[in-house]
Amino acid sequence: MSHASPTSSSLGRTAGPSPGPSLRHRLPRLSSLGPVIALLLACTFFSFQSDRFLSVENFSLVLQQVMVVGTIAIGQTLVILTAGIDLSCGMVMALGGIVMTKLATAAGLDPYLAIACGMLVCVAFGLLNGLLVTRVRLPAFIVTLGTMNIAFAITQLYSNAQTVTDLPSPLTWFGGTVSMGGVEINYGTVLMLGLYALMWWVLRDTRPGRHVYAVGNNPEATRLTGISTDRVLLGVYMVAGVFYGIAALLSVARTSVGDPNAGQTENLDAITAVVLGGTSLFGGRGLLLGTLLGALIVGVFRNGLTLMGVSSVYQVLITGVLVILAVATDELSRKKG
Known part of the structure; x- marks a missing residue:
């Protein structure tokens, strides 16, 4: 009969009103606070180094500078949450931008239709990546490394390695600004x-x-519950392609040209933003808002170092150190968990 009696500890837990979660459990996890703390520390440091850093206009500039990488990073986050990676994102974005601008100028296509065609090209590359990962069972790293080079070659051949100028206004509209509280914010x-x-x-x-999240955590267990993991992965890569297409339009709008040399560093910048934002490279763990914070961290560091007159070479160096530290922290927290 003793097995039917509650233990003294369980009696202590069930008697009276529930005390609710402890303060420790109500507080956010340190891993989720990491990007916030890093961003605050960076802003504090650079505010002492330059009087212009804390100006509202400078923060607006930082947001404008990260909007392309930040948009790419949304798609990259989806891929990394499934324990994959997409090295082709930057060059696919560049190809989408060249398709949009060439069709709208050289081919005389309606600008809105040209934008749609450029985005479809990006989605097509996402579909290709997804099919190679799910059907052929190739590693995402190898697949996207290959499609990155394919996208780069097509971009150079289709554009003749020439910048596309004299763009119609629909392609540059998002480069305009709107006034919010007296501050000019980019569309x-x-x-x-x-x-x-x-x-x-x-x-x-x-x-x-x-x-x-389930596919990233445990794909086999997810499959056994009746969820088609291949369909989820295919959808993730295609949706990521949509965001690369949107990023292509934002890149064109920001620079007012179709640049065949764009996208050569955006893939690493996007991965850096995702990792700094706390998303695990092992999949299944991370917050999208953390990615936004990660993109802002990269933008703040580069903006602050520029205001300090630091060479761009050192900016890349510091970014590399940051991403190594973020990955090392992720690995240590995973092992501890």
């Missing part, structure tokens, strides 16, 4: 923030979002 920045809000909700509150 592209508003779009990027809106995309983050949308995808944060999708990942947190929808079934497809939960499936993305």
Whole structure:
């Protein structure tokens, strides 16, 4: 009969009103606070180094500078949450931008249709990546390394390695600004923030979002529950392609040209933003808003170092150190968990 009696410890837990979660459990996890702390420390440091850093206009400039990488990083986050990686994102974005601008200028296509064609090219590369990963069972690293080079070659051949200029206004509209509280905010920045809000909700509150996390956590267990892991992965790579297409449009709008040499560092910048934002490279763990913070950290560091007159070579060096530290922290926390 003793097995039917509650233990004294369980009696202590069930008697009276529930005390609720402890303060320790109500507080955010340190891993989720890491990007916030890093961003605050960076802002504090650079505020002492330059009087211009804390100006509202400078923060608006930082947001404008990170809007392209930040948008790419949304798609990269989805891929990394499934324990994959996409090295082709930057060059796919560049190809999408060249397709948009060439069709709208040289081919005389309606600008909106040209934008749609450029985005379809990006989605097609996402589909190709997804099929090679799910059907041929190739590692995502190898697949996207190959498609990165393919996208680069097509971009150079299609553009003749020439910058496309004299763009119609629909392709440059997102480069305009709107006044908010006396501060000029780029339309592209508003779009990027809106995309983050949308995808944060999708990942947190929808079934497809939960499936993305489940595949990253344990694909075999997810498959045994009846979820098609291949369909989830294919969808992730295609949706990532959509964001690369949007980033292509933002890049064109920001520079007012179609640049065949764009996208050569955006892949690493996007991965850096995702990792700095706390998303695990092993999949299944991370927050999209953390990616936004990661992109801002990269932007703040480069902006602050520029204001300090530090050479761009050292900016790349510091970014590399940051991403190594972030990955090392992720590995240590995973082992501890």
